[in-house]
Structures are given as C-alpha cells and as structure tokens.
Amino acid sequence: MRSRGVLAVLAAAVLFGTTGTAQELGPGGLDPLAVGAARVVLAGAVLFAVAQVSGAYRGTRFSWPVVVAGAVGVVAFQIGFFTGVRLSGVAVGTVVALGSGPVWAGIVEWLSTRRTPSARWLAATALAVAGVAVLTGGGTGVSWLGVAASLLAGLGYGVYTVAGSRLIAHGQRSHGAMGLMFGVGALVLVPMLIWRWPGGLDSTGGISIALYLALVPTVVAYLLFGAGLKVLPAATVATLTLAEPVVATALGVLVLGEEITAATVAGGLLVLGGLSLLALPARPEVALDRR
Template sequence: MPFVIAVLAAAVLFGTTGTSQALGPSGTTPFAVGVMRLLIGGVALAAATAIAARLRRRRSAAPASPPLTAKPLALMALTAVALFVYQPLFFAGTSANGVALSTVIALGSAPVMAGLLEWALTRTPPSRLWGAATALSTVGVALLGIGAGDSGSADPVGLLSSLGAGASFAVIAVAQRRLLDGGWHPLTVVGAMGGGAAVIALAALPFSDVTWLTDPRGALMAVWLGLATVAVAYGLFTWGLGGLKAATAATLTLGEPLTASILGIAVLGERLGALSAVGLVVLGAGLALLAWGSRTPRPFAVEG
C-alpha cells in the first residue's frame, strides 16, 4: 500500500503542473517553461541521488551496485530523453486546449500505452484487475475529455502534443521498471533520469527565452515546477514504481488528470459539464479499485 500512496501523491503533484503554468506570467513558451522545469528539478534529483549514494556507501552491509553495462545505460538515457520530450509536448497541449482537456488526454493515454509496451517486452499480459480498473478509469477520462471539450472544438495539433506526452510518460514508466528489475536503486534510477534531462535542458537553454524569470510569478512558477512536480513527484513515482508494475503505476497516475481537472475548475474557472462531473466520479472509482487491488506490494531489489 505505501507504493500505491507514493504514486498517487506523485500524481497529485503532477496535476498541479498545468495550473501552475496557467497562473504564471505572460510571455512564457512551452519550450522555455519545460527547459527551466527540468534544469531546476533535474539538478535537484541528481544532487539528492549523490547524497543518498554517499550515505548508502557508509553502510558496510550495503549490497554492491549492478554493473553499468550498455543496456542499463541506454535505458537511463532513454528516460532522460523521454522526460525532456514530455515537457514541450505537455505544455503545448495545455496552451492549445486548456489544462483539464490536455492533461486528461496526455495521462489518460499513458496507462494503455504503458500496459501494451510492458506486455510486448515481458510477454506477460496485464492482470484482470489492471484491465478492469484501467477500463473504468479510461471511461472516466473519456467523459472528462468530452465534458472539457464542450466549450469548443479542440486544436488537433494540441491533441497530438498531448498524446505524444502520454507516450513519453509510458516510456519512462516501462524503462524505469526494467531498471528496477535489474537491481538498480530507485534513487539511482530517478537521479540518472533527472540529471540526464538537466544536461539536455542546459544545452537547450540558449535557445529559450526565459526573460519571464525576472517576474516574481515566473520565478515562483519555475521553482514549484522544478522542485515539486519534478524532483519530489518523480522521486515518489519511481520509489512507488519499485513495488508495482509499470502498467499499474501508470494507471494510478490518472490521479493527475483528476487533480488537474479539479484545479482547472476551482482555480482557473474552467467549466464543468454534467459529463465531466460523472467522469470525475468514474475515474475516482477506477483509481480506488486499482489501489484496493494493489494492497500487497511488489518488492524490488535494492543496490548499495
């Protein structure tokens, strides 16, 4: 159960991302916001990992780390690239179609993609519980999306951006799960992803207009997005993933569109139709079903 709670807590933090950007100053771009989010969050994750690794080395009984061969190195690099790509795609979606609809599409598509990808790689089909909970949650997500789109037609480029963000998140979940199965510690996995993404973001910084950071709202937005929605949220997600299947963890992150929809309505004044209200209830029921069925944790190997 602690693993489920950790992923759900991460989903709530993820769910504040779109609203935080919407409350930020004018003049921001999806690319620049994503770059600053990763620079701050990625560096924080890498620093936390380095400190934790030093503390673990002081324990004489700590097991040895797995060898850093080509396969885990490639998976770590893949998570870093996927995390970087996720940023502009997600923010482009929210800019085009609003926080509620775009978040619903991005994270609503991720569990199905993650389940299919994990099935293809492991040749093990997802459990019936996951299938039932994901189907129920997907119906809720669909109702939320239809209700959120009642105010007008959705921008097709924004829809594709949101779907791309969902695919990126699915890749992160599956790749991290394989690293954890290989004996890598959750902090090492998330630190490698965050540090690698920060390096990519640093290379992209000269091509980003970040003058909005001089606005106090812009600085506060960047710090929150970096520390809360990357460093803390991905730390919780990766730790929780250590006790769950990738498909299960991805479904639990549907708490993000649930949170984003509530914030979009309560904070940003986005409209909630009857279908959206029903969708919130159905989505919550799907998450509750999966959380109840995942009470027995799946242990993970821990490196030194």
C-alpha cells in the same frame, strides 16, 4: 507494501495535479516550452544530486540504454505535452496525453518484458481513461498536429515509467533511477532552455513558478513516483497517476473559481472507480502467480 506503493503514487499524482493551477497563478507571458525545459533542468540537477549524495550509485550497475530510453521519454513528454496543449488547448491536450499514458505504458511494458497486463489493469484503465475523457470535455477546433504531439507525450510518459521500473528491478534505488533519467533528460533540454530564454523566466514571478514546478510537482512527486515503482508494475503506476486530472479539476474549481458541471462529477467518479479497482488488495493466488 503494495498499499504503501499505491499511496505513494496517488500522493505523486496530487502534486502533479497542482502544475496547471500553479501556471495559471503565475505571471502572464510565460513560454510553456521554456517553463517545461527549466522545470526538467532544475529538477534533474536536484534529483541527480540527491541520489549522488545518498550513495545511490555506489556499488550499483545500471544499463545505459535503459537510462537513455528513460531520458528520451522524459524529454518527449515535456515537448509533446506543452506543444499539444498549445495547439489543441488544455482540455484536449491533457486528455490525449494523460489518457494515452497508461495505454502506452502497458504496451511498452508488454514489449519489453513480455508480461501481459492483468484483466484488473485493463478494466481499471478503461474506467479511468473514460473518466478523464468525460472530465476534460473534448473541446472544439481540435488540431490533429496537437493530438499527435499529445500522443507523443503519452508515449514518452509510458517509456520513462517502464524504464524507471526496469532500472529499479535490476537493483537501482528508486531515487537513483529518477536521478539518472531526469539528469540525462536535463542535459538534453539545456539547449531548448537557451533557445527559448528568457520566456518570462527573467522575472521574480517567473523564477518562483519555475522553482515550484521543479521542486514540488517534479522532485518530490517523482521521488514518490519512484517509491511506487519499487512495488507496483509500471502499467499500474501509470493508471494510478490518472488521479492527476481529478486533482487539477478540483483545484480549478476551488482555487481558480471554475464552474463545476455534471461532467466534472461523472468524470471524477469514473476515474476514482478505476483507481479504487487497482487499489484493492491482490488475491493470494494472484500474488502467488507473480512469483
């Protein structure tokens, strides 16, 4: 069961990693905030509808404070990530947001459950975060406001990861938890979509990109993400999704023709090393302690 959870999260990370390439292949002039808002609004509607039709909410109870916290995390990630990338550049914005996500998730999980992350998680996260830092380079002309926005994105990611894990732990189906958080998050982002409209979304190319981002690296990816949360701790799930920048870099080389460097190879190996450490089967005594 644990190995299936690991595979589900890694599959989600692969889909997450297609986001940047899809945007690059889209038409010029797209407003990142408009695209981000449209992505969540569309995906939230679909995820909630899927959960509703499947009966995920029938006969189940859930904590609205946890749902709202998760939705706030979804919104914070979208606003923080796109703002951070715009102010600091793709490399710095991505490394701060994605690199800080597992750390924030571990902190939020510890604060909410008082469960201390394992030594394996600490070692795996350190390797993966170091790999993301090497992979994305660092860049010049860093905007501290942009870094702060990216840290906000990482915090948002950590919050909705832990919120989803708690909803599932208290009896909510995984797709139901995603539908609740993204559905409420969609309602919050509707005003932003109206404010930034059209932002390039009034063209065939813009609509196509928005639909792809909403349906593939959001709806499908977060259904897989939720499946992983059913059997893995939130902090572990957050670290596994650090496979995303490896996928994004590989697509940049293979699809966009970007140059492969020694840093690309070294960073990818560090991330894969950290993920491999997490993917190792748990020893019997560790599994016994968790009960």
